Amino acid sequence: xxxxxxxxxxxxxxxxxxxxxxxxxxxxxxxxxxxxxxxxxxxxxxxxxxxxxxxxxxxxxxxxxxxxxxxxxxxxxxxxxxxxxxxxxxxxxxxxxxxxxxxxxxxxxxxxxxxxxxxxxxxxxxxxxxxxxxxxxxxxxxxxxxxxxxxxxxxxxxxxxxxxxxxxxxxxxxxxxxxxxxxxxxxxxxxxxxxxxxxxxxxxxx
Numbered sequence: 238x239x240x241x242x243x244x245x246x247x248x249x250x251x252x253x254x255x256x257x258x259x260x261x262x263x264x265x266x267x268x269x270x271x272x273x274x275x276x277x278x279x280x281x282x283x284x285x286x287x288x289x290x291x292x293x294x295x296x297x298x299x300x301x302x303x304x305x306x307x308x309x310x311x312x313x314x315x316x317x318x319x320x321x322x323x324x325x326x327x328x329x330x331x332x333x334x335x336x337x338x339x340x341x342x343x344x345x346x347x348x349x350x351x352x353x354x355x356x357x358x359x360x361x362x363x364x365x366x367x368x369x370x371x372x373x374x375x376x377x378x379x380x381x382x383x384x385x386x387x388x389x390x391x392x393x394x395x396x397x398x399x400x401x402x403x404x405x406x407x408x409x410x411x412x413x414x415x416x417x418x419x420x421x422x423x424x425x426x427x428x429x430x431x432x433x434x435x436x437x438x439x440x441x442x443x
Contacts, residue, residue, distance in 0.1 A: 238264060239256050239261050240264050240266055240275035240279070241256075241279045241281060242272065242281070243265045244296050246281070246282040246283065246292060246317060248315070248316065248420075251420075251423060252422045255421075255428075255429060256432060259429065259436060261436050267296050269297070273305060273308075275305075275310065276310070277435065277438070278312050278313070279312075279314075280313070280314045280315070280321065281316065281317075282321065283316060283317055284317060285328055286320055286342060287326075287329030290321060290333070293335075302337070303335065306337050306413075312413060313415045313416065313417070314417070315417055316417070316419070319408075320342045320418075321334055322334065322335050322338045323342060323387065324336045324340065325341050325342065326341065328384075328385050338389065338394065338411060338416075339391055340387055340389040340391070341388055343386060344385055345383070345384055345385065346403055351402050354383055354384040355381050355384070355401050356381065358379065358381075359399050360378050361398065361399050361407050361419070362400075363375050364396060364397070364398065365393060365394075367408060368410060368434060369396065369408065369415055369431045370396060370397065373431065374427075379407075379417075379419040379424040379427070380420045381401075381407075386418065387406040387409070389406045389409055394409045406418070415435060415438075
């Protein structure tokens with residue numbers, strides 16, 4: 238079973254529908270017992286870093302997420318869910334992230350002719366043999382919506398980058414923690430293939 242964390246941060250229904258399309262059993266919940274028993278867990282999200290961390294705290298989910306990742310349960314952060322896994326964000330000075338992965342979230346720099354937020358389809362460069370990207374072609378186009386981006390501290394965990402005014406870290410993997418700045422659930426057949434790869438990782442662990 239795939240559990241999708243419900244903390245009132247949006248983007249849940251499209252993630253749920255994508256996994257259901259793939260034939261995966263899903264549940265949307267904030268119940269710690271259900272989350273800890275799940276085979277795989279998704280942290281979706283759109284909105285601001287500080288507001289999202291506040292909601293995770295209010296619902297008592299911060300220690301639950303840390304326990305899930307410590308258990309090596311396959312865990313996938315999507316969009317804001319990626320950003321929350323790291324230590325801090327320029328969007329919300331003074332607010333601590335989950336700190337499960339090392340790095341920071343910074344504002345996308347201005348560049349002539351490019352709009353912020355970065356919104357739409359862009360091709361990604363694959364590197365470091367990410368398991369989410371098994372069978373995915375180099376320079377596959379995926380769908381982004383964000384104004385801040387990841388600077389991961391550990392280069393070896395970066396599995397995909399995207400160029401948009403600068404080189405941005407678009408996907409990471411460390412142990413059984415995975416995260417994408419883009420939206421695989423909105424990225425057509427290759428996005429669904431990435432989600433299928435994630436679902437397979439959970440099944441392999443049984």
